[in-house]
Amino acid sequence: MEVGLQLTDGMENMDRPYDVIIAGAGLSGLSLAWQIRQSGMRELRILLIDQANKQVNDRTWCWWERGSGPFEPLVYRSWDTIRVTSADGKAMQIPLGSYRYKMIRGIDMYRFMEEVVHGDPNILRLTEPIESIHPEDQFVHVRTASGSWTGLHLFDSTHRMPMTDPHSRHLLQHFLGYVIQSPTPVFTPQVPDLMNFHVPETGDCRFIYILPFSETEALVEYTLFTGELLKRDEYVKPLEQWINQHLGLSSYRILEEEFGVIPMSDEPVSEFPHPRVTRIGTAGGYTNPATGYTFATTQKRLGQLVRHFLQTGQWQAGTPIRHRRFDLYASVLLDVLSNGDVAASKVFWDLYRHNPIDRVFRFLDGESTFGEELRLMLTTPYLPFTKAGGQVLRRRIL
Ligand SMILES: Cc1cc2nc3c(=O)[nH]c(=O)nc-3n(C[C@H](O)[C@H](O)[C@H](O)COP(=O)(O)OP(=O)(O)OC[C@H]3O[C@@H](n4cnc5c(N)ncnc54)[C@H](O)[C@@H]3O)c2cc1C
16 A cells, blocks of 8 residues: 555546545544544545535534543543433433534544644545445545545545435424523532523423533524424524523623534435445434434544454444434434423433433433333333333334
């Protein structure tokens, strides 16, 4: 394998395929390039293509973790306690034990990763939309405005789940948040609000999420798990009303805004749609369908794929992302949330109220034992979950 070749245009590339083409340089694409380099494979030639230059702080990533992880220097804030609040305003503070809830700002991650990419002679970064991807037996070809690019393997984070399968449940996690600066101290910087259901009753799943940075600064987000997006005004009004009524703020500075949509669907995802194409990130099924969390699974799964390649020379690992029973649990929860037979606020309140937090986190990470899962199930509203379980099984059998 040759080292140090700087490629400048698509035609030149036609002669020498890249070892890896990464379509989409967001969380999973950049993390993959970084993980490949971290593993010691410095000569692997990588082409990284994204339509955006990733110079904006377009999202925050939170996840829970024990001890320090590889991204510790990038962690903007971390907390050892979280709070969940019921629909009638009862607040429960949950100490996280050996876990911490951590947050990285998107822009910090992008800058860190881009620095790694920028200084690497074997990585070419292209800022262009991808027009098409054509895998063949020996190679995979990608077309952009400036040319055609050839690689041995392509990792695709640009594919969008269609969410049209009539036998699957489809919800969206959508949210609008403001990073606000208040003139008076109103936040508890030590405790983020994971789910605050003390919002006007609408019959579906809505809550406020708060990441406090100081007594006067926080990201406050109005979040929904529902089937349809809203008009902008329908996020803005309840968010601003909540800030006004619950924080007592009539005037404050909005420093930043975050809007996001995360698919929550149990539609089957094809992680390996072709021997030369691997889908990664949300496109690869890394997003937990029941919670929307993706960050930690992205790092874990990419680590598995890189290790598998080091051992076998093949990118496509035979092991699944998570055991299939966790997909089943996620489907049941999606059904419960979609059916509306029980308030979502009760489901989540019961989950956090009646289970030790490490059991909940291990369950959400797909790392719990079957015994722990049974104990967790016993704390959920029995009838709605049994009914949803029956519906999920029937759909799967049919
Ligand atoms: C606002 C927001 C906040 C989130 N917060 C959390 C969180 O706190 N914790 C958590 O675990 N998860 C969170 N998520 C979910 C998930 O972690 C993120 O969506 C994450 O960015 C997914 O990584 P990805 O690589 O799959 O997609 P992305 O990071 O979106 O990367 C995909 C890339 O592909 C590029 N692209 C798409 N189409 C093309 C094309 N045709 N040509 C070229 N480039 C293309 C895009 O520009 C983008 O850069 C959040 C999501 C959003 C939207």
